[in-house]
Amino acid sequence: MAYADTPPEGAFIDLPQGRIHAIVRGDGPDLVMIHGANGNARDFSFDLIERMAEEFRVIAFDRPGFGFSDDFGGVESPIDQADILRSAALRLGVENPVVLGHSYGGAVALAWALRGPQEVAGLTLLAPVTHPWPGDLGLWYRITASPLGRYLILPAIAALAPRNAVQGTLANVFAPDPVPEGYLDHLGFDLTMRRDQLSLNAQQVNSLMEYIEAMYPGYPALSMPIEIVHGTADKTVGISIHSDRMAQEVDTVHLTRLEEVGHMPHHARPEIVVEAIRRTFQRARDK
Numbered sequence: 001m002a003y004a005d006t007p008p009e010g011a012f013i014d015l016p017q018g019r020i021h022a023i024v025r026g027d028g029p030d031l032v033m034i035h036g037a038n039g040n041a042r043d044f045s046f047d048l049i050e051r052m053a054e055e056f057r058v059i060a061f062d063r064p065g066f067g068f069s070d071d072f073g074g075v076e077s078p079i080d081q082a083d084i085l086r087s088a089a090l091r092l093g094v095e096n097p098v099v100l101g102h103s104y105g106g107a108v109a110l111a112w113a114l115r116g117p118q119e120v121a122g123l124t125l126l127a128p129v130t131h132p133w134p135g136d137l138g139l140w141y142r143i144t145a146s147p148l149g150r151y152l153i154l155p156a157i158a159a160l161a162p163r164n165a166v167q168g169t170l171a172n173v174f175a176p177d178p179v180p181e182g183y184l185d186h187l188g189f190d191l192t193m194r195r196d197q198l199s200l201n202a203q204q205v206n207s208l209m210e211y212i213e214a215m216y217p218g219y220p221a222l223s224m225p226i227e228i229v230h231g232t233a234d235k236t237v238g239i240s241i242h243s244d245r246m247a248q249e250v251d252t253v254h255l256t257r258l259e260e261v262g263h264m265p266h267h268a269r270p271e272i273v274v275e276a277i278r279r280t281f282q283r284a285r286d287k
Helices: 048-052 078-091 104-115 139-144 145-159 163-174 183-187 195-220 244-248 270-286
Strands: 011-015 017-027 030-034 055-063 098-102 122-126 226-231 254-256
Touching: 011 078, 017 048, 017 078, 030 048, 030 078, 030 104, 048 055, 048 270, 078 104, 078 195, 098 104, 098 270, 104 122, 104 195, 122 270, 163 183, 163 226, 195 244, 226 244, 226 270, 244 254, 254 270
Parallel strands: 030 055, 030 098, 098 122, 122 226, 226 254
Antiparallel strands: 011 017, 017 055
């Protein structure tokens, strides 16, 4: 489905179960980008893709059910999402990529590496979800993942939520860093507020813990270079719960801590993220 204000920027890859949308730019070694919760590939085309397209062939996917990708039956598991994106990457001739994942997309990138460790040159993870966390995600996710939330609350939000409410949510995600001017328009207000996407996002986030619990014991066996960039002021994905533990438990992890930076390091400190991507590639080449 096309949206007048935010048309597709990329190509569609046909798979047996549906279509995946990918923005493809540049030439060189393959760099795959996987966005976070309730986002789409336009998060990367706002700035990061153009920074990298002179050095890499960048492939930024819309995860299944997000942006312009089909929902593939409402897939919840980051492992299943990784398998779908791996299949799409194969159709594009992607070989031995560096895989970048932001936030929830970090879990999908890790699932990709666990499923096909010989297929991945390295990982660059930005504020990634990696480990089980204490407590739960709160009342909002419990309600919105329930039938009541899916069939009553989320449709009402999708239809009625004012633009300033979405801007407020973005401000909380970016804090203490500012939201870049024009970011919401580029990301697509209409895309992010679709009822089906809001519902799938709630289901995915609410079920993520069980998949992370199954995945994280396998991390120490990963032998590819892993670069992580994470802000110390991130209130969405806490660095001490996730990235600090990765650095302690996985020998190949190099963690860059960004003091007083929030959940969006690729917007707040893009030059540091660019260097982390280059370092991942260089470490992979030097192995």
